[in-house]
Amino acid sequence: MKQGLHDVSGTGLPWHAAQPAAPRVPAPSGATEARERADGTPGVRGEHTHSEPPLPRPRAVVQRASVRGQILDALRSALTTGELCPGEVYSAPVLGDRFGVSATPVREAMQQLALEGAVEVVPNRGFRVVRRGARELAELAEVRALLEVPVLLRLAGSVPAARFAELRPLAEDTARAAASGCPARYAEADRAFHRALLALAGNEQLLRIAEDLHRRAQWPLVDTPPRQHRAVLLRDAAQHTALLDALASGELDVVTGLVAEHFARRD
Structure with a gap:
């Protein structure tokens, strides 16, 4: 494992004899007030709660989900x-040791990546990073x-130009990320x-499907020299501004050409 991976243990920072249930006792016919459970929440009239323990708070579940997300x-x-590496x-377990966490959240995260097509399960060994060929990348672009x-063509004919102008800061963010040369940031x-551009269509299902396809097209990246790779990112980022102008x-015609070129993977 490379040394570039970082520990996220407990810091929140990313690495770069059961007893039978007691019978219910109906409330007196004249009762009008709800009972109160042991944890202070109101019960339902006629519900016997004296022998029931308070429900545990889901703090552990939230923390686990947070770790898995990180x-x-x-x-x-x-x-x-x-x-x-592909x-x-x-x-x-090995990745868990690197992160300073148990293997469980790592395994759950890897299973999500398997659903996204980034890795594949290797029984009794772990997860293999999928190799992407040129054909698969071309299919994703298509x-x-x-x-x-x-x-986007529908948006070009129905969305006011001012709405596209509002997305320029995001396009500028991609330019700055490209200039940094960091693939993950870009x-x-x-x-x-x-995501913001497609959100103008107001279709949540479209956003989910497009996000999944976008991620699949982004990893693992084809190995390229750092300078060449940075040049590719800068060219892609410049297309964002050109696309907004065309929209x-x-x-x-310009919108169609830009999108087709932008989605095509270049090394």
């Missing part, structure tokens, strides 16, 4: 940057274009821009 974010970042197998181009900014002016 681990999932960290693993996604590691996939995008190449710290988790073709390599990683076990949940599906994204088939899904999003019609939506991937996050890129998804934020496209605002209603240049449908």
Whole structure:
């Protein structure tokens, strides 16, 4: 495991004889007040609660979900940057030791990544990072274009130009992320821009499907020299601004061409 992975143990920081139930006793016919449970919450009239323990608060569940979410974010970042290498197998216990957590939240996060197509389960060993070939990346680009181009063309004819102008700060964020040369930072900014753009259509299901396809297209990245990779990110980021301009002016042919080029994976 590479040293670039960071510990998130307890800090909240990402790495870059049961007794039979007592019988219910009906309340007196004249009773009008609800009983109070042992934990202070009101009971239902006629419900016997004296022998029932208070319900535990779901604090542990919330904390576990929070840890799993942090681990999932960290693993996604590691996939995008190449710290988790395509073709390599990683076990949940080993990754758990790296994070300073148990294997359980790591395993749960990896199972989510398996659903997203980023890793595959290797029985009795762990999870293998999926290798992406040129054909699969081209297919993802085609599906994204088939899904999003019609939506964007509809937006170009129905959304006021001022709404597209409101998205310029997000486009500028992608430019700054590209200039940093950090693939993980750019991937996050890129998804934020496209999510905000598609949100103008008001279709929640579209957002979910497009987000899944977008993530699949982002990892693992094809190995490229750092300078070349930074140049690719800068070119992609510049297309965001050009796309907003084309949408605002209603240049449908330009919108179609930009989106098709933008989705195509370039090394």
